[in-house]
Amino acid sequence: MNTFSKYFYTICVYIFLYLPIAVVIVFSFNNASHSLVWQGFTVKWYTALFHDNVLLRVAGHSFLLGILAATSATAIGTLAAVSLFRYRFFGKKILNALIFILILSPEIVMAISLLLLYSFLNIPLGFWTLLLAHITLCIPFVTVTVYARATTLDTDIFEAAMDLGATDFTIFRKIIVPLLAPAITSGWLLSFTLSLDDVIISYFVTGPTFDILPLKIYSMVRLGIKPEVNALCTLLLAFTLLVVMISYQSIYKKKD
Amino acid sequence: MKKQSSSFKIFSLSTVWLWLCVFALIPIILTLTTSFLTPDSNSIVKLIPTISNYLELFNPGYLRILLQSLYLATSCTLVCLFIGYPFAFIIARSQHQHKSLLLLLVIIPFWTSSLIRTYAIMAILKAKGILNTVLLAAGIIHDPLQILYSNTAILIGCVYDLLPFMILPLYANIEKLNQEYLEAARDLGANWFTTFFKIVIPLTIPGIIAGSVLVFLPAMTMFYVPVLLGGAKNLLIGNLIEHQFLTANNWPLGTAISVVITLLMGIFIIIYWRHSKEDDRESLT
Amino acid sequence: MNNNIIELKGVSKRFGNYQALTEASISIKNGEFITLLGPSGCGKTTLLRLISGFEKPDTGRIFIDGRDVTDLPPEKRHLNMVFQSYALFPHMTVYENVAFGLRCKKTAETEIQKRVLDVLRMVKLDQLAERKPNQLSGGQQQRVAIARAVVNEPIVLLLDEPLSALDYNLRKNMQIELKQLQRRLGITFIFVTHDQEEALSMSDRVAVMNEGYIEQLGTPKDVYEEPTNLYVAEFIGETNIFNTEILEIRDNKLMVEVEGKRFAFNNKKDLAEKQQIHVVIRPEDITVWGENEITHEESKNMLPGDVEQVIYKGSTVELIVRLPSGKKIAAAEFFNEDDEKLDYHITEKVWIDWVPGWEVILPHEETI
Numbered sequence: 001m002n003t004f005s006k007y008f009y010t011i012c013v014y015i016f017l018y019l020p021i022a023v024v025i026v027f028s029f030n031n032a033s034h035s036l037v038w039q040g041f042t043v044k045w046y047t048a049l050f051h052d053n054v055l056l057r058v059a060g061h062s063f064l065l066g067i068l069a070a071t072s073a074t075a076i077g078t079l080a081a082v083s084l085f086r087y088r089f090f091g092k093k094i095l096n097a098l099i100f101i102l103i104l105s106p107e108i109v110m111a112i113s114l115l116l117l118y119s120f121l122n123i124p125l126g127f128w129t130l131l132l133a134h135i136t137l138c139i140p141f142v143t144v145t146v147y148a149r150a151t152t153l154d155t156d157i158f159e160a161a162m163d164l165g166a167t168d169f170t171i172f173r174k175i176i177v178p179l180l181a182p183a184i185t186s187g188w189l190l191s192f193t194l195s196l197d198d199v200i201i202s203y204f205v206t207g208p209t210f211d212i213l214p215l216k217i218y219s220m221v222r223l224g225i226k227p228e229v230n231a232l233c234t235l236l237l238a239f240t241l242l243v244v245m246i247s248y249q250s251i252y253k254k255k256d
Numbered sequence: 257m258k259k260q261s262s263s264f265k266i267f268s269l270s271t272v273w274l275w276l277c278v279f280a281l282i283p284i285i286l287t288l289t290t291s292f293l294t295p296d297s298n299s300i301v302k303l304i305p306t307i308s309n310y311l312e313l314f315n316p317g318y319l320r321i322l323l324q325s326l327y328l329a330t331s332c333t334l335v336c337l338f339i340g341y342p343f344a345f346i347i348a349r350s351q352h353q354h355k356s357l358l359l360l361l362v363i364i365p366f367w368t369s370s371l372i373r374t375y376a377i378m379a380i381l382k383a384k385g386i387l388n389t390v391l392l393a394a395g396i397i398h399d400p401l402q403i404l405y406s407n408t409a410i411l412i413g414c415v416y417d418l419l420p421f422m423i424l425p426l427y428a429n430i431e432k433l434n435q436e437y438l439e440a441a442r443d444l445g446a447n448w449f450t451t452f453f454k455i456v457i458p459l460t461i462p463g464i465i466a467g468s469v470l471v472f473l474p475a476m477t478m479f480y481v482p483v484l485l486g487g488a489k490n491l492l493i494g495n496l497i498e499h500q501f502l503t504a505n506n507w508p509l510g511t512a513i514s515v516v517i518t519l520l521m522g523i524f525i526i527i528y529w530r531h532s533k534e535d536d537r538e539s540l541t
Numbered sequence: 542m543n544n545n546i547i548e549l550k551g552v553s554k555r556f557g558n559y560q561a562l563t564e565a566s567i568s569i570k571n572g573e574f575i576t577l578l579g580p581s582g583c584g585k586t587t588l589l590r591l592i593s594g595f596e597k598p599d600t601g602r603i604f605i606d607g608r609d610v611t612d613l614p615p616e617k618r619h620l621n622m623v624f625q626s627y628a629l630f631p632h633m634t635v636y637e638n639v640a641f642g643l644r645c646k647k648t649a650e651t652e653i654q655k656r657v658l659d660v661l662r663m664v665k666l667d668q669l670a671e672r673k674p675n676q677l678s679g680g681q682q683q684r685v686a687i688a689r690a691v692v693n694e695p696i697v698l699l700l701d702e703p704l705s706a707l708d709y710n711l712r713k714n715m716q717i718e719l720k721q722l723q724r725r726l727g728i729t730f731i732f733v734t735h736d737q738e739e740a741l742s743m744s745d746r747v748a749v750m751n752e753g754y755i756e757q758l759g760t761p762k763d764v765y766e767e768p769t770n771l772y773v774a775e776f777i778g779e780t781n782i783f784n785t786e787i788l789e790i791r792d793n794k795l796m797v798e799v800e801g802k803r804f805a806f807n808n809k810k811d812l813a814e815k816q817q818i819h820v821v822i823r824p825e826d827i828t829v830w831g832e833n834e835i836t837h838e839e840s841k842n843m844l845p846g847d848v849e850q851v852i853y854k855g856s857t858v859e860l861i862v863r864l865p866s867g868k869k870i871a872a873a874e875f876f877n878e879d880d881e882k883l884d885y886h887i888t889e890k891v892w893i894d895w896v897p898g899w900e901v902i903l904p905h906e907e908t909i
Contacts, residue, residue, distance in 0.1 A: 020376030079268040106477035113283030168262035197369035436628035444642035
């Protein structure tokens with residue numbers, strides 16, 4: 001395979017991956033309300049967004065939800081990862097398998113099973129059902145991310161700490177968490193984006209009282225292509241890009 | 257030396273187990289149970305055990321949907337594999353200084369909302385969309401292509417969504433491939449073709465399986481991609497489940513479908529598990 | 542007809558800022574066992590990879606059997622390589638690994654079977670043909686790697702530090718086996734190692750390399766007894782080095798003063814008066830005498846000293862002797878029936894001398 005065809009092929013794939021996104025971004029600045037023919041540059045769709053109170057409130061909801069879900073999931077997921085890494089306990093293999101299954105299982109199955117749970121317990125659908133669902137969604141991803149990093153740690157340092165009299169909690173607080181900080185941060189960011197972008201689970205377990213962004217976008221998108229939607233998507237894309245950059249930085253900075 | 261269980265350990269384990277039991281295990285049990293109960297228009301279920309939900313699935317209408325979903329998921333996986341493998345291979349083996357940047361450019365779509373990316377495909381494929389505009393302007397076609405709201409559109413959307421999920425595990429696996437195997441093959445007289453098919457592909461099978469599973473599973477249960485790109489007429493399993501829960505109010509049937517799908521997927525998950533174990537063992541050599 | 546099976550002329554290679562090889566030229570004779578010897582980074586592996594075709598030279602040409610192969614890819618050259626990490630295909634059995642090269646050449650299956658089993662018998666692995674590499678020991682994997690290369694009947698076999706992963710005893714055995722194999726097959730072996738003992742014991746010729754240059758190319762005896770520069774002298778074997786200058790030349794002998802005593806050395810290198818030189822003597826060439834063994838007459842031509850350390854090494858004993866100037870000399874003596882007195886102790890006064898002619902005179906070099 002010569003060098004030219006290699007370059008050509010990779011560039012084609014990158015174009016495939018980015019062209020649709022580029023189209024959305026470009027046409028969010030298009031001064032035309034329906035067609036996709038370029039009719040001049042404008043930012044009016046963006047300003048419209050910022051004046052749309054409903055949309056702003058919904059976005060606020062999503063961010064709040066994301067922060068709470070990511071933080072809780074990171075806490076529980078980190079505990080799970082550390083326990084799997086450090087301790088032997090009854091049912092360890094089951095826990096391992098459960099995490100594995102949760103990551104691979106389709107979201108729709110998780111969605112309906114949680115819906116069943118909520119009906120069974122007679123919990124009205126709304127903020128709390130959504131939050132608990134998102135946390136459950138994110139926990140396995142945090143666990144896998146943190147665990148992968150944990151396996152690169154030298155277990156001798158724990159023995160040394162115990163030898164010096166540290167309790168498990170102290171070891172966790174002062175040794176494990178600082179050393180795993182990049183992975184924990186990465187896990188948090190991953191959970192945040194998962195929560196922010198989640199459509200499937202939210203679709204099933206949310207109620208009318210708590211609107212979130214992806215569902216709002218979904219209903220807008222079903223009505224067809226609209227410039228306001230383009231603008232909104234562009235903003236979200238930019239935001240995700242920012243998050244990825246931060247996550248990448250935090251991993252690569254600490255790697256040396 | 258057996259350690260006394262510290263209070264922190266107990267706290268960690270209880271928190272994790274408690275959460276997962278309540279929000280993962282119990283819902284799974286409920287799902288399983290509901291699939292064996294009878295639907296009721298007033299209170300969702302009547303506590304009368306039955307297997308009629310499963311029997312209903314043998315209805316040709318449902319089987320057709322299952323087959324269509326299988327067909328989509330398989331096509332999607334194969335297309336992703338054919339596009340993604342050479343791509344992952346080229347990047348993983350390149351000596352380029354910006355290799356990590358190249359990888360980052362694949363990771364970014366992976367983290368982006370798949371809903372937004374599906375919407376982007378809509379913009380390209382619709383009758384007055386970019387694809388048609390360009391092709392018409394270039395004179396390649398004379399009437400706009402009606403790709404949107406067809407099975408082809410769903411496939412394109414599916415591939416577009418899931419391609420990064422194929423590329424990333426492939427990349428991780430191919431990167432670990434020892435350069436010396438390739439050199440040894442060339443030293444023994446193998447041309448590029450032989451080296452690729454007899455050495456590279458067999459040694460990267462764990463990556464191929466990982467990527468395929470990560471694409472196949474979501475592809476089977478896609479539900480908004482068919483809605484957005486296929487219109488109302490192309491029902492797949494995901495839509496079917498949604499319908500039972502939110503429209504038809506037949507939760508037991510919905511759960512029965514879910515259980516069947518989960519069992520099917522379970523087989524693939526087990527294959528994935530087995531191969532990721534073998535990969536660890538071989539890499540110790 | 543050219544007896545040189547491989548020739549490199551003026552070959553250079555650089556990697557980024559790092560110059561791996563500079564204008565290297567070497568001719569390798571058909572049927573010889575030649576070793577490229579040097580520390581890591583000296584360019585020996587680069588040289589090997591240039592011969593095999595995995596790297597392309599920046600300057601110079603490469604010839605195999607008279608043919609210019611500089612632009613020919615590795616799969617088209619009739620050479621085979623034994624890799625340092627063996628590079629056995631983990632998903633294939635021993636048999637399939639060894640048959641791989643023959644299959645690429647589309648050899649008939651019946652002939653493949655015969656040749657593979659023959660070569661496996663030669664390396665004593667015919668019973669393990671159906672095993673996979675991860676079921677074999679290091680030494681067995683090594684032999685599979687050799688078999689896989691050799692079955693293709695290459696005109697030259699390249700070996701890239703093949704024994705470095707083996708433990709001491711296994712390594713010694715493999716050295717003998719490799720040498721026997723080479724004699725049996727009659728093909729040229731180009732062997733790369735950093736272990737000078739290995740190089741000396743196995744090779745017909747040794748190329749001592751350093752920082753991209755071939756310092757000396759010669760038989761093991763040549764490089765050991767007649768090193769052409771200080772690097773080669775010090776890299777191979779142990780040395781004692783005296784720095785001094787030639788006082789005068791009388792009857793074509795160099796009159797030199799070493800540690801206050803006058804010596805007359807042979808002038809093999811055509812050196813001039815007043816030239817700065819190094820006098821190199823190997824520890825095993827130095828004889829140590831107790832004070833009581835030497836008469837006053839005899840001691841005029843010897844160097845006096847005090848024993849500082851006695852290192853017992855089993856078959857030899859090494860003495861570190863301190864000369865009046867403060868300089869320390871290493872002397873190694875074999876235990877044998879002729880010299881009963883090897884029982885020196887620390888601070889004992891001794892006399893040092895060596896057989897005239899066994900020293901090596903080298904022109905002065907800056908780097909010391």
